[in-house]
Structure formats: structure tokens, C-alpha cells
Amino acid sequence: MKRGLLFLFWSAVLAGLLAGLPAYAADQRAADGMIAWPHDEMVRALGIFIPQRMNALDVPGASVAIVADGKIVYSASFGTADRRKGTPVTSQTLFKAGELGETLAAYGALSLARDKLLFLDAPLSRDLPSRWLSRESDDRLVTLRQVLTHTSGLPDNVAHPSRRTSFEPGERFSHSGVGFLYLQHVMETIEKKPFDDVMKARVFGPLGMTSSTYEDRSRSGIEARGYVPLRFPVAVFYLPFMAAFLGVLGVVWAVMRFTMRPGRVETTDLLWPLVLALAFAIGLVWYGLGFANAAFMIGVAVVYALGLGALGGFIFYLIYVVGFVRSRQGVIARGRSRSPEMALAFAFLSAFVVSLAFLDWTLGVPRFALLDDTTPNAANSFRTNAEDMARFMIEIVDGQEIGQTMRNRMVSERVIVDPTFSWGLGIGIRKDQAGETLWTRGSSLGFESLMVIDPAQRTGVVVLTNSRSGSELAQQVVRNVLGRDGVWALP
Numbered sequence: 001m002k003r004g005l006l007f008l009f010w011s012a013v014l015a016g017l018l019a020g021l022p023a024y025a026a027d028q029r030a031a032d033g034m035i036a037w038p039h040d041e042m043v044r045a046l047g048i049f050i051p052q053r054m055n056a057l058d059v060p061g062a063s064v065a066i067v068a069d070g071k072i073v074y075s076a077s078f079g080t081a082d083r084r085k086g087t088p089v090t091s092q093t094l095f096k097a098g099e100l101g102e103t104l105a106a107y108g109a110l111s112l113a114r115d116k117l118l119f120l121d122a123p124l125s126r127d128l129p130s131r132w133l134s135r136e137s138d139d140r141l142v143t144l145r146q147v148l149t150h151t152s153g154l155p156d157n158v159a160h161p162s163r164r165t166s167f168e169p170g171e172r173f174s175h176s177g178v179g180f181l182y183l184q185h186v187m188e189t190i191e192k193k194p195f196d197d198v199m200k201a202r203v204f205g206p207l208g209m210t211s212s213t214y215e216d217r218s219r220s221g222i223e224a225r226g227y228v229p230l231r232f233p234v235a236v237f238y239l240p241f242m243a244a245f246l247g248v249l250g251v252v253w254a255v256m257r258f259t260m261r262p263g264r265v266e267t268t269d270l271l272w273p274l275v276l277a278l279a280f281a282i283g284l285v286w287y288g289l290g291f292a293n294a295a296f297m298i299g300v301a302v303v304y305a306l307g308l309g310a311l312g313g314f315i316f317y318l319i320y321v322v323g324f325v326r327s328r329q330g331v332i333a334r335g336r337s338r339s340p341e342m343a344l345a346f347a348f349l350s351a352f353v354v355s356l357a358f359l360d361w362t363l364g365v366p367r368f369a370l371l372d373d374t375t376p377n378a379a380n381s382f383r384t385n386a387e388d389m390a391r392f393m394i395e396i397v398d399g400q401e402i403g404q405t406m407r408n409r410m411v412s413e414r415v416i417v418d419p420t421f422s423w424g425l426g427i428g429i430r431k432d433q434a435g436e437t438l439w440t441r442g443s444s445l446g447f448e449s450l451m452v453i454d455p456a457q458r459t460g461v462v463v464l465t466n467s468r469s470g471s472e473l474a475q476q477v478v479r480n481v482l483g484r485d486g487v488w489a490l491p
Contacts, residue, residue, distance in 0.1 A: 033483025035068060035459050043074060046481075050078055053476055058362055059467040060227050061089040065386035066481060068459045070398055072390045081224040081466065084364060092211060094223045094383040095464040096373075097449045098442030101214060101382025102180050104392065106148045106410070106426020107402065108202045109183055113144065114406045117190050120145040120413075120425075124186045132185050134163040141169045147179040148425040149415040154178040158379045159290035173417045175490060177379035184378040195376045206401045209388040214376035217383055218367060224466040226446015230304065231359035232468055237301035240284050245277035292371035293445050300363060308351050316347035362467070365446040373444075380444055386462055393453050393460035396427070396438065411438060411455070421491050432486055439488040443471070450474035452488055 034042045046064070054062060061079035065072060077089040112118040124147065125131060125139045133139045138153075146152040146169050153165030158177040167174070184195050191198045196214045204212050217223040252273060286294040320343040373381045399407025414422040414429055422429045428439045435456050442449035448470035453460035461481045463474035475487055 032457075034481045035066065035073075035457075036483070039073065042481075043076075046074065046076065046477075049480065050076075050473075050477060053473050054079055057467075057469045057473050058229070058360065059465050059470045059473050060362070061093070061224055061467075062463060062465045062470065062473065063089055063091070063093060063095065063386035064461070064463050064477060065390035065393075066459070066461050067390050067393045067397070068457075070394055070458065072387065072394075075387050075390065077386075082364075083225075083227070083362075087221075089224065089466075091387055092222055092385060094211060094213075094217055094385055095449060095466055096223075096226065096380075096442075096444040096447040097382045097384050097389075097464060098380050098444040098447065099177075100384065100389070100440050100442040100449055100451060101378055101380065102177075103426050103440040103451075104199065104203055104212075104382065105180055105183060105187075105378040107392075107395075108199050109144060109148065109187060110406050110410060110425060111202045111402055112187065112190065114403060118144055118186070120148075124182060127190055128186065129189070132163065132182055133165075135165075138163075138165050138169070142179075142182070143169070144183070145413070145425070146170055147176070147183050149173070149423050150175050150179065151415055152176050152179040152182075154182065157288060158377065159293070160287050173415050173423060180378040184376075195378065203392075204388075207391050207395050209384070209391055212382070212384040212388045214378065214381045214383070216370065216374045216381070218370050223383060224447075226365040226444065227362045227467045228365065228446050229359065229468060230300065230361040230363055233297040233300040233363075234304050234359065236297055237281050237285055241277050241281035244280040245273050248273035248276050289445070292369050296366060296369040296445075304355070308348070308355055311354060312344075312348035312351035315350050316344050319343045319347060369445060382442070384464070386464055389451060389462040389464070390460070393451065393462060396453055397455060397458050397460065417491060428488070428490075430486070430488055432484065434484060437482070437484065437488070441471075441474075441488060441490075448474060450478060450488060452478045452482065452484075454482055454484075457482075 034045060037045070050062065050064065053059075059079065060083055061077075061081050063077045064074070066074035075091060077091055077093065079089055081087045081089045081093045109118055113120055118124075119126075121143050123140055124142055124144055125133070131139045133142065142152045142154070142165070147154075150173055151170050153167045153169045153171065153174070154176045155162050155166060156175050156177045158181060161178040161181055163178070163182075187198050188195050191201075193201075199212075199214060203209065211222075249270070282294075282298060285297055288294075289297060320340055375381070395401055396407065396410075410425045410427060411429065412424070414424040416422045420431050422431075424438070428441075430437050430439055435454070438453040438455060440451050442451075446468060447464075447466055448468060449462070449464045450471070451460070451462040459482065461478045463470075463477050465471075465473055478488065479485060
């Protein structure tokens with residue numbers, strides 16, 4: 001009888017969880033998160049919850065690991081690494097983990113600081129034979145602490161990195177990928193070896209992270225393929241395009257309004273706004289994403305426009321050329337529209353409305369788009385799997401390899417950004433009513449990941465996905481496993 005009641009109770013809990021309701025808060029044990037459940041019940045619940053949410057969010061593949069009390073208590077893989085090939089995600093599948101690689105690089109740099117090869121508050125340039133930063137003043141000021149706490153003033157764009165600061169180093173928090181490119185150069189110079197070899201010797205090897213790397217593994221067959229929804233490249237390209245087009249068109253109208261053709265804009269006057277808007281959008285995407293990623297994003301946007309044009313042209317043909325129009329009696333009849341402009345506007349508006357139904361289509365990121373990441377890059381080329389990251393979380397909890405002193409400094413020496421958010425020496429810190437969690441979120445084209453650690457409870461969760469939609473999945477999994485509300489993201 002008791003077993004039956006217990007079964008019914010946990011069935012109700014799981015049903016509420018799947019419905020997005022906090023039903024698991026019905027008793028104190030579950031209110032602490034699924035990590036407090038009996039192990040078998042947590043495994044069964046996650047085995048239902050994660051695939052259900054992946055299907056709802058259209059996430060092709062995911063890998064999840066949970067640690068507690070210095071051990072990996074859960075590790076599972078879901079879905080496909082490559083939909084075209086039908087390759088399943090396994091425990092060995094590598095995911096691009098973006099900024100998670102910065103946290104690993106910070107740990108490696110702190111091991112150099114422990115060995116007195118780097119110093120937190122000395123200029124990073126002290127051991128460089130030549131200046132890496134553009135300005136001598138920056139060279140004298142930027143320190144390891146500022147890079148790790150993202151207060152260096154260096155920019156975030158690693159596709160086209162500028163080597164000069166945008167504000168006084170140490171003045172405020174601003175995420176900087178270029179700062180970690182600088183740190184990578186310093187670490188390679190000190191150790192006299194490539195960055196990936198430095199990380200193998202100082203991080204991956206000692207922690208048993210046998211699969212992790214900053215090098216391209218896309219040809220190995222064990223690296224997952226990234227996926228993005230169609231709406232993402234469409235928005236990335238056409239939002240700046242429309243903003244630029246309307247801005248330039250406004251200038252043209254103003255010129256015409258107060259010069260030779262007051263209040264009139266001819267069709268030919270749209271040419272320059274169109275050309276300038278295209279140039280602006282292409283340049284912006286290229287600058288922000290790099291050549292290969294931009295080629296993919298712009299290519300998708302162009303194909304979308306061509307499809308929109310073809311559909312709009314077909315609808316116009318039916319309305320104006322063939323002459324299918326609605327009569328006054330509300331029935332379809334033959335009869336050419338008297339206004340080609342109105343027919344054209346209606347046709348393309350209709351085509352756009354139809355296209356909205358396809359914006360959630362998921363597109364695989366092609367291999368050529370990875371060309372920007374073939375060189376090891378501390379800021380965005382990190383590849384890993386969930387079990388490797390679980391071993392790193394155990395080290396962050398226990399500090400056995402780097403030592404408790406340096407591990408504690410990684411968390412305690414922080415920059416306060418707001419009452420709930422701060423950044424330590426390479427890792428984010430989020431505060432809520434239940435206490436503090438340590439976290440890093442990784443983002444790369446077609447990949448989203450999240451690592452959250454509760455040091456007080458000695459627990460942690462890492463979620464790796466091969467979809468831009470995976471960010472929400474990762475947040476949901478972490479919230480339910482740790483029993484925490486909120487979002488782990490930069491303010």
C-alpha cells in the first residue's frame with residue numbers, strides 16, 4: 001500500500017515537472033531539487049523530462065552530467081549528433097562549448113600563478129619579448145586579474161579582435177573574449193608550447209579530461225554538428241538591413257522634401273538606400289562572426305529572400321496576370337486587378353506571412369562555417385563532453401589538484417557587478433535566497449551549454465547541446481536538478 005501511494009505521489013510530481021509547474025516543491029526533500037531525490041527516481045525523471053523538453057524546443061542532441069560529493073552521480077546522452085547522418089550522441093561526443101573554455105583557461109592560468117610563473121596583479125606583458133597589445137599604456141596596465149574578472153577593457157569580438165582597450169583597465173566589468181586571446185598568447189610564451197598542449201599538461205591531464213581540446217575535431221566523426229533555427233540568420237541579417245535601409249531612406253526623403261522634389265520619392269530613389277543597407281548588413285555580420293560563419297548566415301538570408309521573392313511572384317502572377325480576384329459577392333472569379341502596385345504589395349505581404357510558418361525550421365551548420373575555429377582559441381574553440389566537464393566541476397568543488405588556497409581565491413576574489421551577480425577569477429557567481437552558485441554559460445554558432453555548481457551542497461550540473469535552442473533546455477534542467485529559480489546569464 002505504501003509503495004503504491006509513493007508511486008502515485010512521484011507520478012504526480014513528475015507530471016507537474018513535465019508541465020512546467022513546481023510541483024516537486026510539495027515536500028522539503030524535493031524542494032531542494034531532483035538531486036535530493038533517490039537516485040533511481042532522479043534517473044527515471046530525467047530520462048523522461050529531458051527528451052520531452054528537447055522535442056518541444058527542437059534540440060537535436062544533448063549530453064548531461066551531475067556531480068555530488070565529489071562523484072559523478074549521473075551521466076546521460078540524448079538525441080542525435082548529426083541529423084543528416086543519423087549519428088547518435090554518445091558519452092564520447094564532443095560539443096563546442098564556447099566560453100566554458102575561458103573558465104578552463106582561467107584555471108590553467110591560476111595553476112601558473114600557483115607555480116609563480118604568472119602573477120595576478122603584475123602586467124601580463126612582464127614576460128613577453130614584444131608587445132602584444134597595440135598601445136604601450138595598455139601594455140603596462142592590463143593584469144591577469146583584470147583578464148580573469150573581465151575588467152581589462154579589451155573588447156569581446158574575437159572574430160576581428162582589436163588589441164586596444166575601450167576603457168581604463170580595472171574600471172568596470174565587460175565580458176572580453178580578446179582578453180583571453182591575450183592570456184592565451186602569454187601562456188604559450190611562458191610554457192613555450194602551443195595552447196592546447198599547455199592545457200593538456202596543466203588541466204586536461206591532471207583532471208582526467210581525456211577528450212577535451214581546443215583543436216578542431218570536426219573531421220574525426222566524434223564532434224556534434226551545430227544547428228540553428230531559420231529565424232536566427234534571418235534576424236541577424238535583416239534586422240540591421242532594415243534599420244539601415246529605413247535610416248538612409250529617411251535621409252533621402254528629407255533631402256527631397258527640402259530641395260528640388262518636395263514630398264516625392266521616386267522608385268529609383270530607393271536604389272542607394274538598398275545598396276547601402278546591404279553593404280552595412282553584410283559588413284556587420286562579417287565583422288561580428290568572421291568570414292566563414294558570416295558566409296553561412298548571409299547565404300541562408302539570401303536563400304530566404306529568393307524563396308520569398310519566388311512565392312511573392314507566384315502570388316502576384318495569380319492575382320494580376322491570371323486574374324484570380326475576389327468579387328463583390330465574395331467568390332473567386334476571373335478579372336485582372338486594376339492596381340499592379342496594390343497587387344504586388346498584397347502578394348509579397350502574403351508571401352511573408354506564409355514564410356513565418358517556416359522560421360522554426362532547424363538548419364545544420366555546414367562544415368565550412370567551422371573554418372573560423374580551426375586555430376586553437378581560448379575564447380571560443382573549446383570542445384568537450386559532459387563527463388570531462390563533470391571532472392572539472394569536481395575539481396572546482398574540492399580543489400585537490402590546484403590546491404584549496406587557489407581554488408578559494410578563484411571564487412572569493414571577485415568583481416561585484418550588481419547585488420545578485422559578480423565575477424570571480426574566471427567564473428561567474430550568482431546569488432539568490434538559497435545562496436551562491438558558480439556558473440559559466442557557453443555559446444557558439446549552433447551550440448549552447450551551461451555549467452552550474454552549488455559549492456555549499458557540493459553539487460553541480462553541466463548541460464551541453466548542439467542547438468541554439470539548447471540554452472533554454474540547459475536552464476530548465478539546471479533549475480529542476482538543483483531546485484533553483486532564475487537564469488544564469490550575463491546581466
